[in-house]
Amino acid sequence: MLNDAYLVFSDGASFEAVRVQCALGKVQAAKAASLSKGARVTIRGRVAGLMMDVLVRDCELVGQ
Numbered sequence: 001m002l003n004d005a006y007l008v009f010s011d012g013a014s015f016e017a018v019r020v021q022c023a024l025g026k027v028q029a030a031k032a033a034s035l036s037k038g039a040r041v042t043i044r045g046r047v048a049g050l051m052m053d054v055l056v057r058d059c060e061l062v063g064q
Contacts, residue, residue, distance in 0.1 A: 005029035007043070007059070018050075022059035031061050 042063035
Protein backbone atom coordinates (compact mmCIF):
# COMPACT_ATOMS: atom_id res chain seq x y z
CA MET A 1 0.00 0.00 0.00
CA LEU A 2 2.98 2.32 -0.13
CA ASN A 3 1.97 3.96 -3.42
CA ASP A 4 -1.79 3.62 -3.05
CA ALA A 5 -4.17 6.24 -1.74
CA TYR A 6 -6.29 5.01 1.15
CA LEU A 7 -8.84 6.14 3.70
CA VAL A 8 -8.60 5.25 7.37
CA PHE A 9 -11.78 4.93 9.40
CA SER A 10 -11.55 5.14 13.16
CA ASP A 11 -13.53 6.20 16.19
CA GLY A 12 -10.97 8.91 17.01
CA ALA A 13 -9.75 7.34 20.25
CA SER A 14 -6.08 7.92 21.04
CA PHE A 15 -5.23 4.25 21.50
CA GLU A 16 -7.77 2.31 19.49
CA ALA A 17 -6.98 -1.31 18.76
CA VAL A 18 -8.43 -1.71 15.26
CA ARG A 19 -9.04 0.72 12.41
CA VAL A 20 -10.35 0.10 8.90
CA GLN A 21 -7.96 1.00 6.08
CA CYS A 22 -9.51 1.20 2.58
CA ALA A 23 -7.26 1.13 -0.50
CA LEU A 24 -8.46 3.35 -3.36
CA GLY A 25 -7.84 3.21 -7.09
CA LYS A 26 -7.05 6.41 -9.02
CA VAL A 27 -10.68 7.33 -9.77
CA GLN A 28 -11.77 6.77 -6.18
CA ALA A 29 -8.70 8.62 -4.87
CA ALA A 30 -9.77 11.67 -6.88
CA LYS A 31 -13.23 11.49 -5.27
CA ALA A 32 -11.71 11.09 -1.82
CA ALA A 33 -9.50 14.15 -2.34
CA SER A 34 -12.59 16.33 -1.86
CA LEU A 35 -13.36 14.82 1.57
CA SER A 36 -12.60 16.55 4.85
CA LYS A 37 -11.44 14.84 8.03
CA GLY A 38 -14.51 13.68 9.90
CA ALA A 39 -16.72 13.55 6.78
CA ARG A 40 -19.38 10.83 6.70
CA VAL A 41 -19.10 8.46 3.74
CA THR A 42 -20.34 5.05 2.69
CA ILE A 43 -17.83 2.67 1.12
CA ARG A 44 -17.90 -0.70 -0.58
CA GLY A 45 -14.87 -2.97 -0.93
CA ARG A 46 -13.37 -6.42 -0.44
CA VAL A 47 -11.90 -7.34 2.95
CA ALA A 48 -8.35 -8.54 2.33
CA GLY A 49 -7.33 -9.42 5.86
CA LEU A 50 -6.11 -8.09 9.17
CA MET A 51 -2.67 -6.62 9.66
CA MET A 52 -3.03 -4.44 12.75
CA ASP A 53 -5.85 -2.71 10.80
CA VAL A 54 -8.67 -4.31 8.83
CA LEU A 55 -7.48 -4.07 5.22
CA VAL A 56 -10.11 -3.45 2.54
CA ARG A 57 -9.18 -3.49 -1.17
CA ASP A 58 -10.96 -2.13 -4.25
CA CYS A 59 -12.86 0.45 -2.21
CA GLU A 60 -15.52 2.62 -3.81
CA LEU A 61 -17.13 5.69 -2.31
CA VAL A 62 -20.81 4.99 -2.86
CA GLY A 63 -22.30 7.77 -0.74
CA GLN A 64 -21.33 10.99 0.96
